[in-house]
Amino acid sequence: MIEQKNYDLIVVGAGPAGMTAAIRAAERDKKVVILEKGPSAGRKLLICGNRRCNITNAEKDPVVFSSNYMKNPKFMISMLHNYSNFDVMEFFESRGVKLKQEPGLKVFPRSNKAEDILDVLLRRLDELNVEILYETEISDLIVEAGQVKGVKTYKGDYFSKSVLIATGGKTHQKTGSTGDGYVLAEKYGHKIVTPKRALYPFEIEDPRICQKLSGLTIEAALTFKNNSGVLFRERGSVLFAEFGISGPVMINASLKVSKSQMSGLKIYVDLMPDIDEQGCDKYLLEQIAQNPNKSVFNLLDGFLPKSLAEVLIWSAQMDSSKKAHQITQEERKALVSMIKGMSFDVSKYVNINKSVATDGGIDLKELDNKTLGSKLVKELYFAGEVLDVIGKTGGFNLQVAWSTGWTVGNVI
Numbered sequence: 001m002i003e004q005k006n007y008d009l010i011v012v013g014a015g016p017a018g019m020t021a022a023i024r025a026a027e028r029d030k031k032v033v034i035l036e037k038g039p040s041a042g043r044k045l046l047i048c049g050n051r052r053c054n055i056t057n058a059e060k061d062p063v064v065f066s067s068n069y070m071k072n073p074k075f076m077i078s079m080l081h082n083y084s085n086f087d088v089m090e091f092f093e094s095r096g097v098k099l100k101q102e103p104g105l106k107v108f109p110r111s112n113k114a115e116d117i118l119d120v121l122l123r124r125l126d127e128l129n130v131e132i133l134y135e136t137e138i139s140d141l142i143v144e145a146g147q148v149k150g151v152k153t154y155k156g157d158y159f160s161k162s163v164l165i166a167t168g169g170k171t172h173q174k175t176g177s178t179g180d181g182y183v184l185a186e187k188y189g190h191k192i193v194t195p196k197r198a199l200y201p202f203e204i205e206d207p208r209i210c211q212k213l214s215g216l217t218i219e220a221a222l223t224f225k226n227n228s229g230v231l232f233r234e235r236g237s238v239l240f241a242e243f244g245i246s247g248p249v250m251i252n253a254s255l256k257v258s259k260s261q262m263s264g265l266k267i268y269v270d271l272m273p274d275i276d277e278q279g280c281d282k283y284l285l286e287q288i289a290q291n292p293n294k295s296v297f298n299l300l301d302g303f304l305p306k307s308l309a310e311v312l313i314w315s316a317q318m319d320s321s322k323k324a325h326q327i328t329q330e331e332r333k334a335l336v337s338m339i340k341g342m343s344f345d346v347s348k349y350v351n352i353n354k355s356v357a358t359d360g361g362i363d364l365k366e367l368d369n370k371t372l373g374s375k376l377v378k379e380l381y382f383a384g385e386v387l388d389v390i391g392k393t394g395g396f397n398l399q400v401a402w403s404t405g406w407t408v409g410n411v412i
């Protein structure tokens with residue numbers, strides 16, 4: 001039997017949105033409990049940014065900041081007004097986390113450890129005496145006469161004046177974000193904008209090259225092409241993975257490819273984007289002239305990462321110990337064409353679970369845009385990725401969690 005405490009706020013989900021809301025509400029002397037279905041808090045936060053956690057973006061202008069959201073940018077301007085990216089930085093810095101900026105104004109802890117971010121949140125919750133009950137999965141809301149009164153869990157019922165659903169989206173479901181918030185909200189009349197994958201890496205038909213290059217990050221220019229021609233070009237940091245191609249530029253590119261454009265989709269990776277094909281050939285000829293007795297492997301290794309040199313030789317079916325001066329014209333042409341446009345056939349539409357974020361969620365039209373309270377059920381609130389807001393990579397999605405979580409904690 002659950003001891004029935006009189007909570008002001010029950011937060012469902014100990015992700016960044018739920019924890020931020022709980023902190024802000026407890027700072028305002030509200031009695032708060034977080035109910036988390038998993039064994040620990042912030043499991044997705046810990047894998048953010050390759051475990052380095054890109055907490056936000058240092059863009060100063062809120063209008064420019066919010067242009068990085070594919071939907072509802074105006075909503076984000078007002079959320080930033082409540083709790084901005086600079087408020088987030090100040091929160092962590094004032095609690096001892098040194099921050100740094102990386103290209104694209106991405107903000108990370110200087111330690112490169114997502115744990116440092118989670119530690120601060122947990123310490124602050126502890127200071128404020130916020131209870132977190134783990135292994136406590138919410139199965140339903142308790143709603144009476146159009147007003148939420150608490151939640152049902154498999155361990156029993158909990159009662160409170162307000163309830164915040166901060167259950168996240170539907171990606172990387174091992175972290176606990178299995179879309180429960182959508183089901184709960186829908187049951188009580190909320191419209192859910194169909195959740196779909198967004199911000200995903202590309203799986204490649206024949207991943208052997210990607211497997212050989214797995215873990216390598218390079219600056220490259222990318223051309224996305226399908227049966228109807230070139231779709232778009234991008235330039236940036238590409239990460240090879242066991243299954244295909246990832247990295248910020250790829251993940252943001254996924255926002256530009258619709259399902260119907262996937263048929264016959266190819267990605268061409270230009271490994272030396274600052275020179276054209278002729279320039280690349282000239283460069284290779286110069287290298288050969290300067291190092292005639294170097295092996296082809298050592299020659300390529302001189303200006304490309306080792307694993308890439310190995311892959312080019314493997315793809316061109318060359319003997320890696322062959323001397324540079326023995327490279328035939330055809331072999332040189334093959335190397336140049338791979339350097340300037342290594343091509344990859346995209347295999348299929350990636351499963352939503354592999355996406356970084358969910359596109360879709362609680363329709364904002366049914367929420368009070370100042371409080372994030374439901375217009376349908378009194379004292380029911382929503383924050384974080386469960387909302388129909390989606391940003392590019394670069395710290396924009398965590399900012400949704402911080403700003404919306406704080407907003408709810410500040411109004412309940």
Ligand SMILES: Cc1cc2nc3c(=O)[nH]c(=O)nc-3n(C[C@H](O)[C@H](O)[C@H](O)COP(=O)(O)OP(=O)(O)OC[C@H]3O[C@@H](n4cnc5c(N)ncnc54)[C@H](O)[C@@H]3O)c2cc1C
Nearest residue numbers: 013015016017037048049054138168176384385395397398
């Ligand atoms: C691989 C990866 C890397 C990412 N990197 C970045 C990055 O560097 N920067 C960035 O800005 N964004 C990044 N994101 C996105 C970011 O992680 C999310 O937008 C953010 O975690 C959303 O926070 P949230 O609190 O809304 O939800 P979540 O972090 O998903 O937390 C939801 C919590 O609710 C709990 N829960 C769910 N259902 C129930 C239930 N029924 N009862 C009780 N508890 C429940 C879950 O267990 C979970 O703990 C990344 C995402 C992924 C997958």
